Amino acid sequence: MLADFSSFKGVWTLGEQREGKISSVSYELLNWGRGLADKLGVELSSIIIGYKIEGVEELIYRGADRVYIVDHPLLERFTPDAYARVLEALVKEYKPEVFIASATTLGRTVMPVLAARIGTGLTADCTGLDIEPETRLLLQTRPAIGGNVMATIKTPNHRPQMATVRPRSRKPLPRDPSRRGEIIFKEYPEDLYKSKINFLRFIKDDTLETPLHEADIVVSGGKGLKGEKNFQMLHELARLLGGAVGASRSAVDMGWISYPHQVGLSGKTVTPKLYMAIGISGAVQHLAGMSSSETIVAINSDPDANIFKVCDFGIVGDLFEVIPVLIERIKKYKEERGND
Amino acid sequence: MRICVLVKQVPATDKVKIDESTGTMIRTEMEAELNPLDMYAVEEAIRVKERLGGKARVTAISMGPLMAIDAIRDAISMGCDDGYLLSDKLLAGSDTWATSYALSKAIEYLGGFDLIFCGERATDGETGQVGPSVASWLGIIPLTYVSKIEEIGDGYIRVWRAVEGGYEVVETGLPVLLSVVKEINEPRLPNLAGKLKAKEAKIPILTAETLGLERRMIGLEGSPTRVVKIFYPKLSRNGRIMSGKNPQEAVDELIKFLAEKGII
Ligand SMILES: Cc1cc2nc3c(=O)[nH]c(=O)nc-3n(C[C@H](O)[C@H](O)[C@H](O)COP(=O)(O)OP(=O)(O)OC[C@H]3O[C@@H](n4cnc5c(N)ncnc54)[C@H](O)[C@@H]3O)c2cc1C
Ligand SMILES: Nc1ncnc2c1ncn2[C@@H]1O[C@H](COP(=O)(O)O)[C@@H](O)[C@H]1O
Numbered sequence: 001m002l003a004d005f006s007s008f009k010g011v012w013t014l015g016e017q018r019e020g021k022i023s024s025v026s027y028e029l030l031n032w033g034r035g036l037a038d039k040l041g042v043e044l045s046s047i048i049i050g051y052k053i054e055g056v057e058e059l060i061y062r063g064a065d066r067v068y069i070v071d072h073p074l075l076e077r078f079t080p081d082a083y084a085r086v087l088e089a090l091v092k093e094y095k096p097e098v099f100i101a102s103a104t105t106l107g108r109t110v111m112p113v114l115a116a117r118i119g120t121g122l123t124a125d126c127t128g129l130d131i132e133p134e135t136r137l138l139l140q141t142r143p144a145i146g147g148n149v150m151a152t153i154k155t156p157n158h159r160p161q162m163a164t165v166r167p168r169s170r171k172p173l174p175r176d177p178s179r180r181g182e183i184i185f186k187e188y189p190e191d192l193y194k195s196k197i198n199f200l201r202f203i204k205d206d207t208l209e210t211p212l213h214e215a216d217i218v219v220s221g222g223k224g225l226k227g228e229k230n231f232q233m234l235h236e237l238a239r240l241l242g243g244a245v246g247a248s249r250s251a252v253d254m255g256w257i258s259y260p261h262q263v264g265l266s267g268k269t270v271t272p273k274l275y276m277a278i279g280i281s282g283a284v285q286h287l288a289g290m291s292s293s294e295t296i297v298a299i300n301s302d303p304d305a306n307i308f309k310v311c312d313f314g315i316v317g318d319l320f321e322v323i324p325v326l327i328e329r330i331k332k333y334k335e336e337r338g339n340d
Numbered sequence: 341m342r343i344c345v346l347v348k349q350v351p352a353t354d355k356v357k358i359d360e361s362t363g364t365m366i367r368t369e370m371e372a373e374l375n376p377l378d379m380y381a382v383e384e385a386i387r388v389k390e391r392l393g394g395k396a397r398v399t400a401i402s403m404g405p406l407m408a409i410d411a412i413r414d415a416i417s418m419g420c421d422d423g424y425l426l427s428d429k430l431l432a433g434s435d436t437w438a439t440s441y442a443l444s445k446a447i448e449y450l451g452g453f454d455l456i457f458c459g460e461r462a463t464d465g466e467t468g469q470v471g472p473s474v475a476s477w478l479g480i481i482p483l484t485y486v487s488k489i490e491e492i493g494d495g496y497i498r499v500w501r502a503v504e505g506g507y508e509v510v511e512t513g514l515p516v517l518l519s520v521v522k523e524i525n526e527p528r529l530p531n532l533a534g535k536l537k538a539k540e541a542k543i544p545i546l547t548a549e550t551l552g553l554e555r556r557m558i559g560l561e562g563s564p565t566r567v568v569k570i571f572y573p574k575l576s577r578n579g580r581i582m583s584g585k586n587p588q589e590a591v592d593e594l595i596k597f598l599a600e601k602g603i604i
Contacts, residue, residue: 077508080472080475080481080482080484081481084476104504105484105485105501105502105503105504106503108468108469108472108484109472109482109484109485110472111469112436112440112468112469112470112471112472112473112476113472113473113475113476113482114476115436115437115469115473115476116437116440116441116472116473116476116477117476119437119564120437120564121435121437121563121564121565122436122437122469122565123565124436124465124466124467124468124469125466125467139568140565143466143573144464144465144466145351145463145464145466146463146466147573147575148572148573149570149571149572149573150570150571150572150573151567151569151570152567152568152569152570152571153565153566153567153568154565154566154568155564155565155566156566157564158564196481196512196513197481197483197510197511197512198510198511198512199508199509199510200498200509200510200511201509202506202507202508202509203500203506203507203509204505204506205505205506205507211504211505213504214504217603241604259521259522259523260502260523262522265463266376266377266463266522267522273603274598274601274603287575291573291575295601295603296577296579297594297597297598298579303581303583308579308581309575309576309577310575310576310577310579311577311579311581312577312579312580312597313579313580313581313582313593313594313597314579314580314581314582315581315582315585315590315591315594316581316582316583316584317582317585317587317590318587321587322587322590322591325587325588325591326591326594326595329591329592329595330595330604333595333599333604334604
């Protein structure tokens with residue numbers, strides 16, 4: 001039995017905002033969406049929910065043909081019940097064939113709620129999205145089992161086809177202020193916006209200079225660091241490079257650094273431009289969280305360490321000798337460049 | 341208070357096989373364990389019971405093949421009071437949509453719970469979707485990425501959610517579903533009494549028929565998503581390795597490499 005899906009048209013991306021400011025993941029997602037919409041020959045729309053949202057045109061400059069905006073004081077902060085109801089109402093009215101969100105804590109919460117409500121499939125944390133030419137179906141590719149396996153998934157008999165996409169897996173498209181598009185303000189009965197969740201306060205995590213998931217450069221330390229105070233070196237290195245500090249589970253378990261810094265299967269997944277693994281052996285569970293980084297550098301005293309198999313550049317050596325030299329050289333390099 | 345924990349049995353992470361024709365994981369003949377991230381959910385459920393002076397019952401629920409009973413026994417050995425296994429050939433190949441539907445039906449069948457705990461994600465499928473979807477089927481609030489239960493009182497709960505850049509403190513009424521992150525606690529090791537209790541526990545099996553599951557909503561057939569291809573990524577990068585160089589030389593090469601890549 002093949003259902004008729006001809007009334008479902010267009011690609012949607014879920015934008016995100018915080019305190020009215022549109023987050024960069026919204027633009028990254030539009031880059032994914034643009035590619036899909038062009039292949040399908042359909043329009044690309046961005047959805048944005050919040051309160052006093054600023055600079056909505058930016059979504060158009062970054063690739064959207066249309067923006068659906070739902071702006072209301074009750075929607076200022078993300079709540080899964082209200083946001084899912086708003087999305088359900090939008091999807092039922094406009095029927096997109098593809099709807100993608102970022103695999104952020106918001107996307108990974110609201111999309112599964114929505115999928116169950118509207119009865120369609122959802123593929124988590126994709127690293128690749130494409131259109132199958134013959135069928136016009138969305139091909140959703142994602143890692144599983146700690147990145148040891150990649151799977152391509154389709155949603156043949158349900159619409160919309162939904163997926164979350166790993167943040168930072170694409171850059172935003174260049175800004176094009178000559179792009180034109182339509183901005184549609186949607187309003188629903190206020191009941192739809194009412195959440196059962198009361199927001200009380202936000203506690204900023206100050207131990208993360210740059211949040212790990214946003215950092216272009218991640219400097220990670222493992223058991224080879226031998227102690228808490230040696231992480232100071234990594235903090236200094238990260239500061240110099242404008243990056244964040246990560247860690248292996250062993251380092252976290254030893255109490256040298258807090259859990260939010262843990263990279264890997266039971267920690268965070270990161271895909272920075274540069275990942276430096278310092279005194280980390282490269283266990284599969286650690287690789288699960290960082291193996292898709294653009295460039296990987298490893299420093300380890302053991303020439304047989306597994307991490308050397310997956311790195312682009314490796315130094316076999318004692319990190320206590322290498323890192324101080326590296327810090328000093330980077331400082332010098334920056335000074336020289338600064339004087340140019 | 342009625343509490344339940346959703347626990348999944350997963351392949352021990354370093355030995356996993358995939359059936360290339362169906363694209364599903366081969367779950368037999370393989371070492372399996374309780375999803376490591378579910379231990380934090382079990383631990384937190386038990387801690388809530390302790391906080392309430394024992395005035396609660398903690399039930400572990402799992403869906404999977406018969407061998408998944410071991411995951412429930414592990415949960416009981418840590419301190420859960422009882423457990424149920426949802427197991428049926430008709431459920432084989434269920435995706436997160438079908439799994440969450442079936443689990444929500446099991447929860448309803450057992451009379452509902454005030455608190456439903458689950459792990460942040462399972463280490464095999466790694467979707468993290470089952471928890472929020474279960475909440476959606478049940479029409480209750482999902483509190484995801486919970487890193488701390490600050491307060492739990494008469495019909496309400498206040499938690500910390502670990503989100504990008506910090507923690508969101510929120511409050512809501514019960515019932516509620518909580519998916520917890522590793523940060524929340526340090527799971528206990530089962531003691532001898534716990535192990536004994538787990539060994540002897542009677543764990544009822546729930547079938548699709550018992551729960552009145554709709555066939556078109558379960559199993560491979562009832563799953564909206566289809567795995568169409570499986571492949572193994574090449575992790576090896578054949579990078580340049582500086583070996584036997586003094587630190588100065590090695591670092592100079594590294595700086596050159598980073599500069600060429602435009603990273604610094
Ligand atoms: C279910 C499960 C989930 C897991 N999840 C994670 C996860 O999310 N993240 C994670 O990281 N791990 C995870 N692990 C643990 C993982 O298997 C490894 O135990 C861990 O990654 C090892 O950390 P490490 O590399 O810091 O320590 P080790 O393996 O001990 O490696 C330390 C390295 O430092 C090197 N070294 C020592 N001294 C020096 C020196 N002076 N100079 C240079 N190098 C030096 C050594 O040669 C060695 O290679 C998980 C395990 C399981 C079972
Ligand atoms: N088959 C299952 N049986 C019981 N609980 C499950 C099952 N699958 C997933 N869960 C729960 O949902 C969480 C997220 O799993 P997943 O969406 O598969 O990553 C797990 O940590 C479990 O708490």
